[in-house]
Amino acid sequence: MKKLISKMAVSALVASSLVASIAAKAEDTIKIGILHSLSGTMAISETTLKDTMLYLIDEQNKKGGVLGKKLEAVVVDPASNWPLFAEKARELITKDKVVATFGCWTSVSRKSVLPVFEELNSILFYPVQYEGEESSKNIFYTGAAPNQQAIPAVDYLMENEKVQRWVLAGTDYVYPRTTNKILEAYLKAKGVKPDDIMINYTPFGHSDWQTIVADIKKFGSAGKKTAVVSTINGDANVPFYKELGNQGIKATDIPVVAFSVGEEELAGLDTKPLVGHLAAWNYFESVDTPENKDFIAKWQAYTKNPKRTTNDPMEAHVIGFNMWVKAVEKAGTTDPSKVIDAMIGVSVPNLTGGLSTMMPNHHITKPVLIGEIKADGQFNTVWQTPGTVVANEWSPYLEGSKDLIADWRAPLSCGNFNVKTGKCGGKG
Amino acid sequence: MLRRLTLILGLLIGLASLESQPVWADDANIVLKRLATDNYGDIETGITALAASGIASSEAVLNALADSRLSYRPSDKAIFFKDASGQWIDAATNALPSEQPTGLKPVKVNNRVRRALDAALGSMTLLSADPQKRMAAADAVFKSRDATTLVALDSVIAKETDPVVRQHFEEARAAVLILKPDASETDRVGAAEKLGQRGDQDALALLNSVTEANASFVVVAAASLAAKGISRRLALLSTAQNAWYGLSLGSVLLLAAIGLAITFGVMGIINMAHGEMVMLGAYTTFVVQEIIRSKAPSLFDWSLPIAIPLAFCVSALVGLLIERTVIRYLYGRPLETLLATWGVSLMLQQAVRSAFGANNREVGAPSYMAGVWNLNGFQITYGRLWIILFSLAVFLALLGVMRGTSLGLRMRAVIQNRRMAAAMGIRTPVIDALTFALGSGVAGIAGVALSQIDNVSPNLGQSYIIDSFLVVVFGGVGNLWGTLLGALSLGLANKFLEPIAGAVLGKIILLAVIILFIQRRPRGLFALKGRAVEQ
Structure with a gap:
C-alpha cells in the first residue's frame, strides 16, 4: 500500500511538472x-x-x-x-x-x-x-x-437585366442544394412561375458540359430573358465556362452569375469569351479603395x-x-x-x-458587390449595396427556419431560438 | 419616332458622304462628352446619340469602347481612344492631340452598355463595303430588333447583291417586324414565315414571344405554325446533336484510357499513377505554351503539335523510371502494385503542386480550335472535332505500333507467352520497361488534348482514372479494339441518358448497367488470351 501511494505521488509529481513545462512553453x-x-x-x-x-x-x-x-x-x-x-x-x-x-x-x-x-x-x-x-x-x-450574396445577385438581375427565366445550376452537395432551395422559394415569392425555373445538378468535377449548356441555350430561347445562377463548385467551373464560350453563349444573351467563381478560378482560364458574365461577392481584387491597394501591395x-x-x-x-x-x-x-x-x-x-x-448571430455585416468579368480576369464592380447587409443565418424563405433566430448574448445565448414557441433548440 | 427616323436618314446620308465631310469639332464635343461618365445609363444613351450623330469618328469611338480602349479626361470630359499603335487619339477632332493626355479614366462597360454598343455598331455598319461586316451588322440588328433601322434595312436589301448577306438582312428585317405592333398584318405574317425558314433557337425564341397580347389572331396563328415547324426540326436535330456529344465524350474517354489499355490491359499492371501521366502531358503543354508566349508568340498556333512529342517523351521517361524503380519488383503481385502506384501518383501530384502551385494553369486554344461550325443548325465546335480526330489518330498509330513494328511483335510475344518469348532470345525485362514507357507516353499525349477541355491542375489525372479503368475493363482487358468500342459506347450511353435522367442519376444508372454487364461477361466486350488471362 505504501509503495502504491509513493508510486502515485511520484507519477503525480512527474505529471504536474510536465504540465508546468508545457504551460511555461505556451x-x-x-x-x-x-x-x-x-x-x-x-x-x-x-x-x-x-x-x-x-x-x-x-x-x-x-x-x-x-x-x-x-x-x-x-x-x-x-x-x-x-x-x-x-x-x-x-x-x-x-x-x-x-x-x-x-x-x-x-x-x-x-x-x-x-x-x-x-x-x-x-x-x-x-x-x-x-x-x-x-x-x-x-x-x-x-x-x-x-442573403449577403445570392439574393442581392438575383435582385440585381431581375431589376437591371429584366430576367424572367432562371436556370439554377449547381454541384450536387449541401451548399448548392440549400442555396437553390432558398432561391427557388424567393423567386416564387417574387411571382416567377415554376415553368420558368430550371434546376440542374451535376457531380463534383463534372467535365463534359456539352449537353447541359445546350439545354440552357434551349431553355433560354422561350422568348423571355434568361439568366443562369451558378453554384457550380471548384474544378467543374473551368470546363463549364469553356463550353459556354464554345457554344457562343454571350453574357449579353444569357448572363451567368456565379457564387463560387473568384479571381483564383479565373486565373486558369482564357477570359475573353467570358467578358460580361457576373459574380456576386463581398470583395473584389479590383475594388478601388486605399485599404485594398495597401493590402494588395503588402500581400504581393x-x-x-x-x-x-x-x-x-x-x-x-x-x-x-x-x-x-x-x-x-x-x-x-x-x-x-x-x-x-x-x-x-x-x-x-x-x-x-x-x-x-460582428453581430450577435456570430455573422458579420458585409457589403454585397456584383462584378462583371473583364478581359484581364478581374471583375468590374457594376453594382453594390449602399451600406452593409446583416446576415440572415436562418433563411426567412424556408419552412422550418423562418421562425428561428440566433443571438449569443446573455441571457438568450442560443443559436436556434424559435420566436414562435419561445424555446431554444431545434427547427420549427 | 419621326425624329429618330430623320436621324437615321441623316446617318445614311452622312455615311454616304463620309469621306468628304468636314469635322464638326464643336458639335462632336457635345455628343461625345455624354460618354465621359461613370453612370452606365448615361453611357447607354450617349452611345445611341453618338450613333445617330454622324460624327466622323463615331464608328472608331464605338469600336474602341467595345474593346475597352476608350478613356476620358475627368477635368474637361474630353474623350480619347487608343489606336493600333497605342497612341491616344482625340475623338472630337479624330486626330492626334498636340501632346499625349494624362490622368485618363477608362469609360466602363457593362452588359447593358455592351448591348447598346452591338445595336449601334450593327446599324452603323449595315452599309459597310465588307460583306462579312454587313453580315455581322445584320446579325446585330437581328438581336437588337431596333425598329429605327427598318428604313435602312429596306434600302440595303434592295441594293444587296450577295445572296447570303441578303438572306441575313431579310431575317433581321423579319426579326424587327415580327414584334412591331404597328407593322401591317401581311408584313408580320411574312416575317413569321421568314423566321420559320431560318429555323434555329433564336428564331424560335422570337416566334414564341408573339402572343395575343401583342399581335392579331392571324399573326399569332402564323407564328405558332412556324414555331411548330422549328420545334419539330430541332427535336430531330437534338438527337443528332446528342450523338455528336456522345461521340465527343467517347473520344475523350478513349484518349484517357488508351495508355491504360497498354499498361493495365496488356501488361496487367494495376497502374493507379496512369492519371498522373496524363497530367504530366497537360503540364508539358503548359510549359511549351509559356515558352512560346515569351519567346516566339507568332508560333502559338504550333504549340500543340510541338507539345505532342515532348509530352510523349516526358511521360514515357517518368513511366520508365517508375517501372525500373518500383513496378519491376512487384510483377505478379497486383495488390502491392496497386498500393505502390497509388503512392507514386500522390507523390507526382504533390511534386507538381510544389513546382507549379495548386492553382489551375491557363492553356490557350490555338486559333484553329476555337469557334463553331454551324451546319444548318447542327453545331460542331472545332475544338471537339479536333479531339475526336486526334483520338482516332492516336488509336490507329498505337495499333500500327503493336501490329507493324518489331517492338510491337516482341511485346505481343511476351504477353502471350513470357517463357517461350524469353527462350527465343527476347529480353523480357527490357520489353516490359519499354511497354510501360509506351503506355505512359501515350497517356502523356492524351494530356495534351485534355488540356484543351479540362483544368490543368494537379488533380487533372484523378478525375480520369476511374473512367479509364471502367473503359478498359468494359471493353475487355488486353484488347485495343475493345477499348475503342468501350469508350465510344460509354460516351454515347452517357449522353443519351443525361437529358433524360440528369447528370448525377445518369452516371449512376450507367455504373449499375456496367456492373451487371461485368457479372455476365467478366472479361468485357472482347476477351483476349494473354498474360492477364493466365494470371
Whole structure:
C-alpha cells in the first residue's frame, strides 16, 4: 500500500511538472491554428488562405504581437479529408493548445469540426460564403450567408437585366442544394412561375458540359430573358465556362452569375469569351479603395509574387483576424470563453471602404458587390449595396427556419431560438 | 419616332458622304462628352446619340469602347481612344492631340452598355463595303430588333447583291417586324414565315414571344405554325446533336484510357499513377505554351503539335523510371502494385503542386480550335472535332505500333507467352520497361488534348482514372479494339441518358448497367488470351 501511494505521488509529481513545462512553453507565444487543406482536391482554394493567415500573423508580430506576446502559427494539413479535419482540430486544441483556429472551406468540413470546437470550447473562424442554416457558439462566420450574396445577385438581375427565366445550376452537395432551395422559394415569392425555373445538378468535377449548356441555350430561347445562377463548385467551373464560350453563349444573351467563381478560378482560364458574365461577392481584387491597394501591395510583397491575386475568402480572414485581435485586446486575455463574449459588437474596417461588425448571430455585416468579368480576369464592380447587409443565418424563405433566430448574448445565448414557441433548440 | 427616323436618314446620308465631310469639332464635343461618365445609363444613351450623330469618328469611338480602349479626361470630359499603335487619339477632332493626355479614366462597360454598343455598331455598319461586316451588322440588328433601322434595312436589301448577306438582312428585317405592333398584318405574317425558314433557337425564341397580347389572331396563328415547324426540326436535330456529344465524350474517354489499355490491359499492371501521366502531358503543354508566349508568340498556333512529342517523351521517361524503380519488383503481385502506384501518383501530384502551385494553369486554344461550325443548325465546335480526330489518330498509330513494328511483335510475344518469348532470345525485362514507357507516353499525349477541355491542375489525372479503368475493363482487358468500342459506347450511353435522367442519376444508372454487364461477361466486350488471362 505504501509503495502504491509513493508510486502515485511520484507519477503525480512527474505529471504536474510536465504540465508546468508545457504551460511555461505556451506562455512564450500565443498559438493560432491554421486548418486548411494543403493537399487533395481543396488545396487549390485553401492553400492561399493558409498563406494569408501566415501573412496576417507576420504583420501582427511586426506591430508587436497581441497583449505583448508574439503570435505563432500552427499549420496542419487535413488533406481535403473531412474526418481528418475533426482529428486535426482536436490535435490543434488539445495538443498544440491553440487559442483560436482559422480554417475550413467546404461546409462538410465545417460540419465535421463543429462538435470538436463545441466540446473543447475553442474558437473557429470560417471564411467562406456558405448556405446558412447554422449558428454555433464557437464558430464565427466571416463569409457571406445567402442573403449577403445570392439574393442581392438575383435582385440585381431581375431589376437591371429584366430576367424572367432562371436556370439554377449547381454541384450536387449541401451548399448548392440549400442555396437553390432558398432561391427557388424567393423567386416564387417574387411571382416567377415554376415553368420558368430550371434546376440542374451535376457531380463534383463534372467535365463534359456539352449537353447541359445546350439545354440552357434551349431553355433560354422561350422568348423571355434568361439568366443562369451558378453554384457550380471548384474544378467543374473551368470546363463549364469553356463550353459556354464554345457554344457562343454571350453574357449579353444569357448572363451567368456565379457564387463560387473568384479571381483564383479565373486565373486558369482564357477570359475573353467570358467578358460580361457576373459574380456576386463581398470583395473584389479590383475594388478601388486605399485599404485594398495597401493590402494588395503588402500581400504581393510578402509572397514575393507581383501577380498574386487576392479574393473574397482572403478578405474574410483579414476581417476575422483583425476582429479576433481587437476582441482579445478588449478582453485582456486569449481565453476562448472570454474572447467569444468580447467578439460580439467588434467593428473593423473591411477592404471595400466600410466597417464590418460582428453581430450577435456570430455573422458579420458585409457589403454585397456584383462584378462583371473583364478581359484581364478581374471583375468590374457594376453594382453594390449602399451600406452593409446583416446576415440572415436562418433563411426567412424556408419552412422550418423562418421562425428561428440566433443571438449569443446573455441571457438568450442560443443559436436556434424559435420566436414562435419561445424555446431554444431545434427547427420549427 | 419621326425624329429618330430623320436621324437615321441623316446617318445614311452622312455615311454616304463620309469621306468628304468636314469635322464638326464643336458639335462632336457635345455628343461625345455624354460618354465621359461613370453612370452606365448615361453611357447607354450617349452611345445611341453618338450613333445617330454622324460624327466622323463615331464608328472608331464605338469600336474602341467595345474593346475597352476608350478613356476620358475627368477635368474637361474630353474623350480619347487608343489606336493600333497605342497612341491616344482625340475623338472630337479624330486626330492626334498636340501632346499625349494624362490622368485618363477608362469609360466602363457593362452588359447593358455592351448591348447598346452591338445595336449601334450593327446599324452603323449595315452599309459597310465588307460583306462579312454587313453580315455581322445584320446579325446585330437581328438581336437588337431596333425598329429605327427598318428604313435602312429596306434600302440595303434592295441594293444587296450577295445572296447570303441578303438572306441575313431579310431575317433581321423579319426579326424587327415580327414584334412591331404597328407593322401591317401581311408584313408580320411574312416575317413569321421568314423566321420559320431560318429555323434555329433564336428564331424560335422570337416566334414564341408573339402572343395575343401583342399581335392579331392571324399573326399569332402564323407564328405558332412556324414555331411548330422549328420545334419539330430541332427535336430531330437534338438527337443528332446528342450523338455528336456522345461521340465527343467517347473520344475523350478513349484518349484517357488508351495508355491504360497498354499498361493495365496488356501488361496487367494495376497502374493507379496512369492519371498522373496524363497530367504530366497537360503540364508539358503548359510549359511549351509559356515558352512560346515569351519567346516566339507568332508560333502559338504550333504549340500543340510541338507539345505532342515532348509530352510523349516526358511521360514515357517518368513511366520508365517508375517501372525500373518500383513496378519491376512487384510483377505478379497486383495488390502491392496497386498500393505502390497509388503512392507514386500522390507523390507526382504533390511534386507538381510544389513546382507549379495548386492553382489551375491557363492553356490557350490555338486559333484553329476555337469557334463553331454551324451546319444548318447542327453545331460542331472545332475544338471537339479536333479531339475526336486526334483520338482516332492516336488509336490507329498505337495499333500500327503493336501490329507493324518489331517492338510491337516482341511485346505481343511476351504477353502471350513470357517463357517461350524469353527462350527465343527476347529480353523480357527490357520489353516490359519499354511497354510501360509506351503506355505512359501515350497517356502523356492524351494530356495534351485534355488540356484543351479540362483544368490543368494537379488533380487533372484523378478525375480520369476511374473512367479509364471502367473503359478498359468494359471493353475487355488486353484488347485495343475493345477499348475503342468501350469508350465510344460509354460516351454515347452517357449522353443519351443525361437529358433524360440528369447528370448525377445518369452516371449512376450507367455504373449499375456496367456492373451487371461485368457479372455476365467478366472479361468485357472482347476477351483476349494473354498474360492477364493466365494470371
